[in-house]
Amino acid sequence: MESFFVCENCGNSNKKYIGIRNGIKYCRLCLEFSGKKVKYVKNNPINAKPLLNYELTNEQKEISLKVTTNFIKNKNTLIYAVCGAGKTELVYDVISYALKKGMQVGFTIPRREVVIELAHRIKSTFPKAKVICVYGGQTEILEGNIIVLTTHQLFRYPNFFDLLIFDEIDAFPYKGNELLKIMFKKSIRGNYVIMSATPSKEIIKEIKNSGQILTLFTRFHLYEIPEPKIYYGFLFTKIIITLYKTHKYIKNHKPVLIFAPTIGIATYLFETIKKFIKNGGLVHSKVKSNSSIINDFKKGKLNYLVTTSVLERGITIKGLQVIIFNADHDIYDKETLVQIAGRVGRKKEEPTGDIIFLITRITTAISASMIDIREKNEYLHSVYGTN
Ligand SMILES: [Zn+2]
Known part of the structure; x- marks a missing residue:
């Protein structure tokens, strides 16, 4: 009878993922998680108050x-x-x-x-x-x-x-x-x-x-989370709006992030925009120099960036304006739309900005994300009044 095997690492006991090497059973499910491990020890206590040069609300x-x-x-x-x-x-x-x-x-x-x-x-x-x-x-x-x-x-x-x-x-x-x-x-x-x-x-x-x-539910600077502005249209209209808005923002010295749902659309969009507006960049998972392009954008060396979801989180840039091209695409669930909208107005010096959804139809994700943002803003007003 076969002996029972449970992987110590991940708890897997499914025979499908158990291999045998030199007569010894091993787990194939968690192979990528093999390597040096660290044993618990107590650290030396450190008296370290957080060093902050600003006050918390x-x-x-x-x-x-x-x-x-x-x-x-x-x-x-x-x-x-x-x-x-x-x-x-x-x-x-x-x-x-x-x-x-x-x-x-x-x-x-x-x-x-x-x-x-x-x-x-x-x-x-x-x-x-x-x-x-x-x-x-x-x-x-x-x-x-x-x-x-x-x-x-x-x-x-x-x-x-x-x-x-x-x-x-x-x-x-x-x-x-x-x-x-x-x-x-x-x-x-x-x-x-x-x-x-x-x-x-x-x-x-x-x-x-x-x-x-x-x-x-309130931003640290106590301004509203910008609510998405919706523009309807088919391909040609959407491209015209993208060009018009991007041009306008750049003229006002605002960096622009343009989200596209797929690498194909992002590439097409970038090729089109760059014919009219110079000094932009394209990032997606297949671009090798992503981090240096993103750095250039953060430093203000690039005026706009066309991107897939790789930049949906974690980016904070002063004065950022955001356009989502085809925000009605299936790839954008409510969470992603909320995260992308959340890139705008994060800095105290520039707490507002535009978030634009370019669409041909309203999806449940779009309505849910709008409701989510609105609810948080209503909370802000209920606690802090209107400002
Ligand atoms: Zn395992």
Whole structure:
């Protein structure tokens, strides 16, 4: 009779994914998650107050305190905060607490580009702490006071994090990846804090059972989230509007991000626009020099960028204006539309801006995203009045 095999790494027992090498059974399901692992040790306690050169709003302070209280009480937290709320600041207090206790602190995010940026930010907030970055291609140093890592690297830390912060839980490649979910849960020794602007029903339910949901529906600068402006038309009209708007924004010295649903449409659109408007760029998953193009755009060297969903999150640029070409495409669910709209007006110096949906028909995702944004703005007015 065949002996039963359960993978220690991912818990798989399905024979379909079990191989035999030199007479020894191994799991094929989680092969990509093999490599050096780290054993839990207690860190040296560090007295490190977050170093910030700006003040948190009262609401931010209040939530930040609640996050720490939950953590002390062994409760998990979901921070459900709108795009541009200033989420990262909400966990500095709890990180500071954990460092003081010599606990293992992790900060995980699905996408690698965000990991590097985030680590810089955390390093400057906690200069006394050893902040390390772990992602595919960067796995030499695995230990530190604060470990900033992609969700793909969580497998290296079984039963390890006393405090694990998880940002963008609804983003790819974590979203829909069952193995990554297992690795996430296995890496937790203490409690976790999840942050999202668009949490799924599943996560809301999970936190209801294991902790507390904290909401922050106002942006840190207390301006509205810009509501999408809808323009109807077929291809030719949509291109004319894109050209007209992009030209207008650039004339007013505003950077423009133009989203397209597929690489094909993005390429076609870019080829068309660049005949009329110079100094633009194109980014999508197949472009090798993506990060240098994005950097040029951030620095103002490029006036506009045509992009697929690769830039739907994590980008903050002063004065940014956004156009979604074919926002009625199936690829755009409510969450994606809310995230993309959330790129606009994130800076205190320029808290407003345009978000344009170019469509031929209204989809349920479009109406749901409009309702979502409107609800949050109504909340803002109900609490702070009209400004
Ligand atoms: Zn496995």
